[in-house]
Amino acid sequence: MEKIKILIVEDEMIIGANIALQLTNLGYDVLGVIPRAEEVLPKIHQTLPDILLLDIYLKGDLDGIELAHIIQKEFNIPIIYLTANADEAHFNRAKTTNPYAFISKPFKKLDLQHAIELTILRIQEEKKSEINELETFVMSDSIFIRSHDKMIKVNINDILYIEAERNYCKIHCKDKEHLIVSTLKDLEEKLNVKNLMRIHRSFIINMHHIDEIATSHLVIAKKAIPVSSELKKQLLLHIQKV
Template structure:
């Protein structure tokens, strides 16, 4: 399952914001919103958690772009690209403290926008210390509380069949439905109990108690065939023998 990268635009010039949104949509990205104030951007991030933030550095209102970035980083570590017209040295140095991935100077052209975003999104995310997980799920001893349709929904570990990763998203598959989380599989692996869950492929983790069939190069849970990679097979086999 491939998801388009989700981008939030924070720009107080609505004409520029609308133009950006149109260009990003044509490039195949999903725009999660166009916000003109820092407070609204923070609320949007909490609710939708984009993959990338395009942020006007000279945002008008009580929070400028830099203060907005600092506030958002308290909740989630997102890659940020600052949009800027004329930035003096002092503002540039202050902006650097928020560790942006890039600066795009206004007026920008489509090719520069496309290349900059592509380079930022292609940078490795696993192991980067992102804080996405705590906004989507709360992990207890035997269950998740998963954010689903705006509410926290209980999901017992035993209900989970397997987890499939796609970039920085993970989809939890259960008999009653699926849940998409903005979290890497590496982060999920670190948070889940190793006695019950094990990684079997770079893109899959399974609940050992729900595995029905084990073959040389794959396993089956219900009617779903899941690849079993050579690099993960030894650990998987040692764990499943303990079930």
């Protein structure tokens, strides 16, 4: 795995150097210690840190909170504030930037380590959420399905039927199967396509690929799929319209 890249913004260079040493010993990639607010954005453009350790009380025209607002207009970088005796007013201002943690100076090595580790854990959880949100998305004639680190296009006309497997769905196509993280109910809401119909609590079928319709089931690609009498009536009405 690549090392987590951390940029330190601290105008007391002895403190900054000490933090950098501790982080390096913990196995992180320290991109530098920046004492002045105006030097931070160029450094971020150059190095793209994963985490920003930012002192609230910076010397100069901008304090750390004002700098954070400027950074967040362009970058989505998790911020951990370094602070010495922050009063309520500064704390409330800092909260508006949604920091991942606060570390009060002077701090112990373990405080720093825990703040970084919790931030990394939160980053990982947020990335998982983003992946789940992008697990599938639907166009008028196709559905994009996540496969490892890419999205694969599946034509809706090629879908034979979709089968529920707990919190997963297996999409059966003419020549391939795709397993996605989704309940059948959620997928049904996304797939608002007239030739796809849910005929059972565990199945959505493509009406264009029905080979047989029997009393209590239908057949698609040699697969017998159960259907209730009520849903069968709805299915026959839909087929007449398709």
